[in-house]
Amino acid sequence: MTLVTDPTAPRIAIVGATGAVGNTLIELIEQRGLRYRDIQLVASARSAGTELSVDGVAYPVHAVEEFDFAGVDLAFFSAGTEASEQWVPRATAAGAVVIDNTIAFRMDPDTPLVVPQVNAHLLDARPRSGVIANPNCSTIPLVRLLDGVERRYGVRQAVVSTYQAASGLGHPGVEELREASRATLDHPEEVYPGKEFSPSLAFNVIPKIDRFLDSGFTLEEQKMLQESRKILGLPHLDVTTTCVRVPVVNGHSEAVWIETQGVVDRAELVELLAALPEVTVHDRRSPHEFPTPATIDDPYRVHVGRVRVNPNNPRAFWLWLVADNLTIGAALNAVQIAEELIARGTL
Template sequence: MPQVDDPAAPRIAVVGATGAVGGTLLELIEDRALPYRHLALVASASSAGRTIRVDGRDHRVTELPRFAFGTVDAALFCAGEQVSREWVPVAVAHGALAIDSTAAFRMTPGTPLVVPQLDAAELGRRPAGGVIAVPGAATVPVVRVLRDVERRWGIRRIVVSTYQGASGAGHSGIEELQDGSRTVLQDPQATVPSTQFSPPLAFNVLPGIGEVLEDGSTLQEREVADEVRKVLGLPGIEVTATCVRVPMVSGHGAAVWTQCRSAVDRAELVALLRALPEVVVHDPGGPTPAALSDPDQLHVGRIRVSTTAPDGFWVWLATDNLRVGGALDAVRVVEELLARGAL
């Protein structure tokens, strides 16, 4: 529904409203008819003053340092980890509930890390610290598939290989891939821009995402492993991730190997996956991120139980990363809070 006069409806701010995730978040607010009494759009100085139309109304973007967080009930942060670290405490200090889509507070003790399809019960009350974190787009599909697997067969080990499009680096990542692709097509020997991705992503595959750590893994790979453990409530489980950047504008794919504590029956596994909320199972076959029938669903295929180790299986996951695990989960958190009277 559009903006409402109901005093029970929340006042909402979107911090990072002009970014890739922020723009998708505003689309979802419209698509899902999220009720709100007031909507504030907040971004950096370079975007301040822009006008964005939401639900038939024009909203002017406010520069972040000039925004008064005391005027809203909830602030949805999707402007990057550094922005969240600086401004989420400010929002909370002024009485706003912060719903953060970045990695800034996901592993902070006492901060709930919420996947609404799995942890809606955690949204029955406002967290003491005033912050609700949403897992990363690479983590959400994995935990949504494996929560019921763990309950049925138990899990010993998880190996995740992700294939992530340029949109994970925001608008600038998308633009660099597009510009680089045009450059290479015109002149394969030309120098390709590589500000966001080094080496250039155009017609290439980059075998790591983010800062490289002392053990050779990347920061994002460590984050995926830590987030999977926290959401599944399995702090001691072995989780290994390899995160790869691929030359696709948007979308994520992931190959996930899971070793269970007992033998897995494939027919039962397929039935379990089909019963999961907001999941589309492609069996036989495998979905591709560029051709999803419904971008708000998690798509699962390539379901294979090992013939040599029947306690292990592979699945392939495909998602629209700007919606599933990003903007959509933040909106779903608000919806669940409203349904439970916690906002």
């Protein structure tokens, strides 16, 4: 049980508790033993009145429209950008520190954008905005690797192709992929009328995530550039990305090309990556081993394989990474931020 009477333990609220990331947050709070003296579950009005269990105790879900944040020290927000834009200011005005899992505040100069394995020092002080932003689900595993490479070799450029799962759109995305796949198998001649994915994601790949920008890139692709620069403190870092949705239920993958300032030795690179916090490099066992979303055995680690130094350019290499987007890419990063805040006495 992580419910305690210790007055130094935070009073927690989870906004978006009924969603995919909210469910994962609850699981991680239980598994990691995050201590709290009160927990409140919050969602939209349509979910109000339902019950969810935390540490074996049933809690009612409150409507965010009516919820009073005055009794909350730490609020996790994962209910979508519009909800964060509307309700986060109310939470911070009531005195809560917010960990927000949307794009709403990521580029705000008064809001730290945090991956604890990279820039936890930003959590030593309460942010001026009252908000700590959780980065994009594909940015988080990428910067965890780029940080180590930058410190050893210096990064000149990263070219990334992402292969992002349906769960990036939460429960509705997963349900539509399953329904569309069944419908396509039963009636292959019919076009499935997708709502979450257009065209349908069933047996398909879609090279567009989020809306198109005037540059021709999508907002998802721009996020990865801007967020990587901010997290790593490298304002001129060159990151260019193509983000693709694939018919995978859960687990994002990325093919990453990195050009460095210094010459790279493959054996040294493999050991460098393997020494990073919570990273598994499958190449350590065999250069022919690699992770996939269906085969990773630990959803709480970044999985790396296919590490290849370019024989024609020893200052460049490829790697393949796989990370659980609901844990590594969202809920786990948020919980680790909370753990750091508590450990540092920032709340």
